[in-house]
Amino acid sequence: EPEVTQTPSHQVTQMGQEVILRCVPISNHLYFYWYRQILGQKVEFLVSFYNNEISEKSEIFDDQFSVERPDGSNFTLKIRSTKLEDSAMYFCASGEGQYFGPGTRLTVT
Amino acid sequence: AQSVTQPDIHITVSEGASLELRCNYSYGATPYLFWYVQSPGQGLQLLLKYFSGDTLVQGIKGFEAEFKRSQSSFNLRKPSVHWSDAAEYFCAVYGSGNTGKLIFGQGTTLQVKP
Numbered sequence: 001e002p003e004v005t006q007t008p009s010h011q012v013t014q015m016g017q018e019v020i021l022r023c024v025p026i027s028n029h030l031y032f033y034w035y036r037q038i039l040g041q042k043v044e045f046l047v048s049f050y051n052n053e054i055s056e057k058s059e060i061f062d063d064q065f066s067v068e069r070p071d072g073s074n075f076t077l078k079i080r081s082t083k084l085e086d087s088a089m090y091f092c093a094s095g096e097g098q099y100f101g102p103g104t105r106l107t108v109t
Numbered sequence: 110a111q112s113v114t115q116p117d118i119h120i121t122v123s124e125g126a127s128l129e130l131r132c133n134y135s136y137g138a139t140p141y142l143f144w145y146v147q148s149p150g151q152g153l154q155l156l157l158k159y160f161s162g163d164t165l166v167q168g169i170k171g172f173e174a175e176f177k178r179s180q181s182s183f184n185l186r187k188p189s190v191h192w193s194d195a196a197e198y199f200c201a202v203y204g205s206g207n208t209g210k211l212i213f214g215q216g217t218t219l220q221v222k223p
Contacts, residue, residue, distance in 0.1 A: 031209050033209070033211075035211075041215075042199070042213045042214060042215045042216055043153070043211075044213070045204070045212070048210050050208070055206075055208045056206050056208040091152060093211075096209030098143070099155065100153040102152035103151075103152045
């Protein structure tokens with residue numbers, strides 16, 4: 001069964017550094033998403049992406065965040081200058097939000 | 110605005126007992142509803158979803174959920190819980206805007222006693 005994959009599984013970075021989280025969505029899906037889950041809290045929507053552009057973004061998704069689909073398979077989330085409060089699990093999803101990857105745990109020190 | 114409420118933060122049941130996890134939603138139109146399970150340190154696995162049609166939906170791992178419009182609820186049930194069902198369960202609804210984004214509830218942690 002096809003699945004969404006994410007790399008790395010765990011990323012540790014220092015405050016102020018840039019990070020790129022990578023996702024490979026299911027190949028025939030057209031909608032892609034990023035969500036985050038701060039430890040012990042609920043899953044929150046960040047951004048949706050369709051037809052090579054952002055279709056919707058939340059208040060969390062400020063100018064520090066960007067998304068890209070650099071080729072036909074990868075879907076990336078970039079955080080330009082990480083803050084301590086960006087520490088969370090980041091999930092990629094595809095297929096109108098229904099299929100989630102295993103997540104990347106981002107730790108900002 | 111759409112929202113999802115899971116009234117029970119933590120539930121403990123004995124292995125073999127029945128389970129019902131509650132979910133209430135707030136949505137103006139016909140909702141598209143989902144249940145996900147998350148084991149510790151793992152991603153979100155889709156258990157089942159309701160889009161339309163039969164209000165009793167069957168999912169994986171022996172779970173089912175019933176959509177009740179009059180009560181704005183989509184409760185998850187399982188007749189006999191196994192120890193491996195211990196996990197966190199999230200109810201979610203499609204948000205507005207037709208982008209397929211999901212609005213999640215706070216989650217219910219299920220503990221299973223031997």
